[in-house]
Structure formats: structure tokens, C-alpha cells
Amino acid sequence: MAHPNKPHNTGFITMKSEHVSRLKHASAPPAFVLPAHDDSAVGQLCRELDAAFAAAETGASFGLRVRYALQRAIADSALLRPDQRIGDAHGYHRHLIAADPLGRYAVASLVWEPGQASPVHGHRTWCGYAVIEGVLSETLFRWDAQTQDAVETRRQPRVAGAVSFVDAGRGTMHQLGNPANTGTRAISLHVYGVAGEHIATHVNDLIAA
């Protein structure tokens, strides 16, 4: 019987811990808490996420609004600063770029060098992502309750412009990565339903160690 902690061979180099860049100076103002008048692409994204929460209270589709917000955000070439596009040779790198002052969501860029990938995981919260540049590969899994293991169901390329939204749970397990043979960096934009300080610890429900 397969074990839930058995690594899945999907051809990627996976990492055991996630790299997250944060503010280096504790005395500096929390730059990721955006002022209301911020008219940058990130500020616009945050306002649209705020609107998605407000609309959801009236029954509107939250996931659809998040997808549209991500789609608009990545259309702006000034969305990310140069330092938010920097990768790490040791594993895919996550830059926290905005966080909701109310703790309802956090926004991050993820930088994937060729051959880097996430672990196979479900989600403890809702998540949305969009591919900004490069081509990611997404491998999808279903949870087999009998064997208590993730079973691969599909693998698909996710090109620049691709947008996705998933709810929490093991119904939408996946692994994202930048295949080694692309030879080029990939960057994606992610929104998670957690406070900024929980972005590395309260999102992924890891299936493989």
C-alpha cells in the first residue's frame, strides 16, 4: 500500500522548506500593508480582492472575481519590482508583495528556476494563481481515501496568462513546477486566503515529504 509520505516521482526537484523573503528591517513601516490611495497594479489588485469579499456576501462568485483580478494584475508589466523577480538556486522563491490589513489574504510572486517545483499538496485555504512569464507544468492528483495517497490524474502546461482558482481541501491537489528543459525562469502571481505572516505555514497541505 502506498504511504501518504512517500515522495511522488513527477520529474521535479522538490524542496522541503519554502523560501520567503520578508522585510529586513523590523523598524521600517510594513510596506506590504497598502494605503487606500495606492494606484499601483498591486493596489488595484488588493481593491479588487476587497470587492470580491464584499460581493461574496451577496452571493456573487468569489473565485470568479479572484480570477479576473489576477488576470488584470498580470496584464500590467509594472506589477512586480525587479527584486520581486529574483529566484533562488536552492528552490522556488516566494516574495510576499501585499497583505490584507484585515488578514483575509496575502499576495506573493513565486520565482521558479528550471527544474524547481513545489511539493505535491492540497490546500488549507482558497488559492488563486496566474502565470506571469515562462511556462509552468501543473500535475493534478486525486485523493484516494482507501490507500490514503495522492494519485496522479493529469499533467498540463500552464503558459503565461493562465489563471486558476481552487478552494481548500484535497479535492484539488497539485504540484506546480518549471520543467528543467524550459531553460528559462518562470514567474507566477499567487493569492492565498491567509494573513501575510502565515503565507509559508498555513497554505499548503503537504502530501509528499
Ligand SMILES: [Fe+2]
Ligand atoms: Fe497549490
